[in-house]
Amino acid sequence: MRWLMRVDTSVPAAGVVTFLLVFGLFGGPSDPAPAARWVGLGVLLAPALMVYAHRGAAAWAAVLGAVLWTPLAINPGTVFATWGYAVVAILLSRLDKPPAPLPVPHRKPPSPYAVPHVAAPAEVAGFSLLVGAAAGVAWVAVDDAAVPWLAATVSAFGLGCALLARAMRHQAALRRLFLTPQPVHAVRAVEQEGYVHVLLPSEDGRTALEFAFDVAEPEPRHDEDDVHTEAAVLYGDPRPGSWCALEVGDRLHVPVGPVGEIIEVPYDVVEGLPREIEDDEEQLVDPESLRPADRDADAFQAREHRISPQRAWIATIAIGLGAALALGEVAHLAGLPRDVMIAVAGVAAAAGYEFGWRSQLRPRLRWHAGGVAAIGFRDRNREPWATDSAIVHDDEGMVVLTAGEAVLTVPVPAPWPSRSHQRTADQLVAALRDTRIRALSMSPLPPPPMLDVPRRPLLLFVAWAATVAATTLIVN
Known part of the structure; x- marks a missing residue:
């Protein structure tokens, strides 16, 4: 979504x-x-x-x-x-x-x-x-x-x-x-079936922009088992949505679509390829992001993350009220009877509050050295730490956590209000990585923490009833 x-x-x-x-x-x-x-x-x-x-x-x-x-x-x-x-x-x-x-x-x-x-x-x-x-x-x-x-x-x-x-x-x-004249860049490229893969190295050679775009030529230039980059010339502005052409030797690749997503990757100047990052290097802890409470916490102390309640409740009420008002007004415009309009508003509010409950109020994550327990939009997971566990965030308010056989997506919007105790994405990633590193150096370990699925609070039903009543008054 x-x-x-x-x-x-x-x-x-x-x-x-x-x-x-x-x-x-x-x-x-x-x-x-x-x-x-x-x-x-x-x-x-x-x-x-x-x-x-x-x-x-x-x-x-x-x-x-x-x-x-x-x-x-x-x-x-x-x-x-x-x-x-x-x-x-x-x-x-x-x-x-x-x-x-x-x-x-x-x-x-x-x-x-x-x-x-x-x-x-x-x-x-x-x-x-x-x-x-x-x-x-x-x-x-x-x-x-x-x-x-x-x-x-x-x-x-x-x-x-x-x-x-x-x-x-x-x-x-x-x-x-x-x-028209276009910006010219020296790049490394891989010619593949129907598209080209491009690496644009930075001036210092440590990183490169990596992206791809579809081209008109359907034939692959290289066998899939022998994919390697070649020196090439890129014409155009390398940014999402722009159009670029690629010249590799005497071959010109004509695009049939704009440039897609662009990511920045570590770059190996010698090989002309993205530099592989060791798992241990990638999962290092940023000491500046660790809260004092997380830095001093016992390895077996269960800690928990959830969206700050003020933000979660305001978002949930906005979703439920907006859905009820919008569909109630449409029902009123359609000339439906008052009772039918109230029923439509009630169903819309119920759907909105259920979505808000599952996306804002319900999700939570608990962890200690034994593993993690998470409740998401639909599922509940309990997984121990493993050597291949990884924690990253995507700069869009989501932390992706790989633990055991599960891949968990944890919502971490910006804390609001500023005095709330919710961790930021950087702080949560640092706390989880710190616990994982400590867990891998300890034995034996307890099982992952317990985390029960919360019930819908009474206030949610009160908010739904108040929303239906307010919608009825406003629309009429």
Whole structure:
């Protein structure tokens, strides 16, 4: 679910807030025609979907939606809310601004034998959605009962336009790659079937950027048992989402997709390969990250990690309340009876609070020299330490712990409020590594600590009931 946590999610979040304000607080559109509310809902929903395909198109859609809502507004609050939504989409689209040119030599790549047609899946999906939107408009024109489908029709039209814009942007980026001077880098590369693997060494030769991208040539250059890097020339800006070409000897590799994820790895200058790291070296403890309590703790003292309660409860309530308000408002717009609307809000709140319980309040980790015990979103694990145990964090609020036969993913968001006793990701990794090192030097060891699955607290059910009641009052 990490794709949901991208910066693009700020647009759907702003859309939900705008929807709740416009339809819940400010009274919806001034036009009493049934089509007005569903078209208004569609123009709020479209940018939230489009932003994952094309940020610029989502910004234009949000602006057009705000323009549409301005004459439909009952009061100035609706105008400010919809234009605020547009501002969020515009600010996000500015992140796609091209970076400053790199301070390296620039020259045009060799002319390719042919420029392939790229982004065909996005192009096909975009045309399909536009055809579906046209069919939806025709359906609404002949059947008044189909008016609620206008929201889906507008959203499908917007997403189709965004996908077509994405395809056009990729095709234009590929043509521009071979028509304008590009940054030139000396790299090491592996030619494989359908893609190339690239290592861009740093100036000091200690590390290298490692990435790959798909290319048009389907034939592998080397046998899989004899994969090695060769000197090559990279044309383009090596960053995620950019387009690069690779020249290896007299062979030019033409991309059919942008550069993917880029990671920094230790580099072996002699071999021209990523330097292998010994497990013991990789799992060293950073003394600066150890809390005094963890540094002085007995090896057999059970310690525990969980998300700070204040943060966990606020996130859980926000998820449950947001789900209930959003679906309750949709049920109200659909003209469902009051009892049905309350039932929809109740089910949505229950699903939201269950998700919040499992993702925020329930997860916990306990450990000592005997091993670890963890309760996650679904499972419970108890595992002893092993020589191949490893603990790392991914800089995105998650600690990945390998112990025994289990791979545990522990949520470690930033502590909030600042006075909370929750460990940061660095502090938790240091504490776990320190315990693991001490455990491997001791014998005999006790079994892993016990950790019972907590029950849902009474406050969770109270919050659910209060949310359903508040939703009923707000929506009505």
